[in-house]
Amino acid sequence: MSAASTIVHPTAGDAGSRSAPLLQVRGLRVEFPTRRGTLVALDDVTFEIGRGETLGVVGESGAGKSLTGASIIGLLEPPGRIASGQILFDGKRLDNLPAEQMRRIRGRQIAAIFQDPLTSLNPLFTVGRQLIDTICTHLELNQAQARQRAIELLADTGIPAPENRVDHYPHQFSGGMRQRVVIALALAAQPRLIVADEPTTALDVSIQAQIIALLKRLAREHSTSVMLITHDMGVIAETADRVAVMYAGRIAEIGPVDEVIHRPRHPYTQGLMASIPSVHENRERLAQIDGAMPRLNAIPTGCAFNPRCPRVQARCREQRPELREYGASQAACWFVDV
């Protein structure tokens, strides 16, 4: 447990040896070989997450946001494979680590929270057993100490009467409480990065608000970096520092949350923002993006968004735009109006 006591306080202009981002993803390409050729699910995905920073990743189903998360925690399901690119965690490469070494990092340094709390917990063991096992795997504590730590974790995630609840089975918890247990489990080994894949999607709005507040507080208290994957722009707005918008396996736009929400540069982001109904106004008609995201076997040449884009021109159909800087954010579009 080398780094357990090192608490890093992230500051804006953090200089010195710790200034490198915690996570760097460079040119990540994930492929699925099939009988009818290779499908490219992620193509040239590049981003970084700073220490203590929360990066939101949004996109519609099939955009590749969950695959990006799975690649980072080393849980890419075969036949999916990282074809090229690098994933660096604290300066060290993760993508080429042997499974055994990756297993030691996963849970200890990088933890995951998934959408459905019921399938993330083993129904046959008490939550205490699952927490204690996780703690003992990663930290050098004996059973009694681990149990004490498990109770503290449950208390920390807002579970009432944790001394009793620690001996309960997952089915004895409600959906919101289960997600709190999953968060406790993710925090058990004091990881430095949490990959949270749709952590609130299965929950009701009032419970969702509680879980988001919890995740924010814990990330702040422990200076944990968070990669928050969701399709809900509202959740991102309230939680994240920066946001990456994904489309058809690529990042269409990335930048500070405020900037991307209020000054979207990419036509896809603009369409996405306009199509979200708001409780504050009752528009006669929602802006809609016609068509649907292309399937992986039929990604158009040039810019993948070109068949749906209102600003499409000849160049968009031939050449693929790369991310370029516009103000504080970056967008992959040939015709950003600045």
Added chain:
Amino acid sequence: MPSSDTVTLVQADSISKVFDVSAPWLNRVLERKPRLLLHAVDKLSLVIRRGETLALVGESGCGKSTVARLLVGLYRCSTGSIRFDGQPMPAIEDAGHGASAHAMRRRIQMIFQDPYASLNPRWTVGRIIAEPIHVHRLLADESAIRERVAALLAQVGLSPNDAVKYPHQFSGGQRQRISIARALASEPEFLVCDEPTSALDVSVQAQVLNLMRELQRERGLTYLFISHNLAVVRHVSDRVGVMYLGRIVELADNADLFGNPLHPYTRMLLDAIPDLERVGRPRTPVAGEVPNPLDPPAGCAFNPRCPLANDRCRRERPELASVPGEATGRRMVACFAIEEGRISSRGDGQTSRSEDSGRA
């Protein structure tokens, strides 16, 4: 008989639905377990006017989908009655095959949440859409049916050539369009939509919501729109009913409900929505969860989470009643704090919150 009402299309009078979720008989006897009844919908009354969209919102388990199923006759009411266009409406399992019930059913259709589960994967899209036409014997001639299916497909923004394809060849949004085309095939007046866009991505959701709105305008359709998403409800509805544990706690016009929510639960729901305008701003979410419907709290079901709950709220159950100082029936709310004026029914209503909050 009351004089025929030209404004009201659907009227539900104190309808309840009780599900028996007891253990099997032998277990009850051997283990001395009591009968267990779940009151999914509890003495709920509502009126849906011709041509309007009434939305029901609430969290999972509040009974909104059960109301939808009661109103199309998929469930039989445990108590209470439903009238459609002045006629009593029988559940399908009761008077399913009578000619008048059959005629009534043509006028009521439903759109379901999951477009992957609600279309038969082994039927072509054309056959799926033609089914209501066959069932209700609207057209006899096969070529006329084909034409009608083509027209319906065009109306929902698909190509007439799609009739020969199978559901798996379509995306989620396109499948929901097929569901809508099928629902429209029998020329209904009343459409019950149970979370029609919850399974869709936002950009596609906007397409489907816009389509539903256009169809309503063209055909004068009446919608019951069930959703958990308040922003969607804000966008589609004329009136909104907020449900909590089987009952409506607030029923109001769209602008009133969103502009000046009264019931503490409505306020909590509106506060809980993540907001694009509140980038990075902290807030305190309301504590607590929806209680177990098998064991609802005494008094007002919301009292354990309510900042304004007092002894009366824990003892008596408030009924849905007109808000003091407003025209009768325009705005209904079931809350003692409002009835007694402990919170103002005007303005933002944040006035006397502090007094009772310590006792909760």
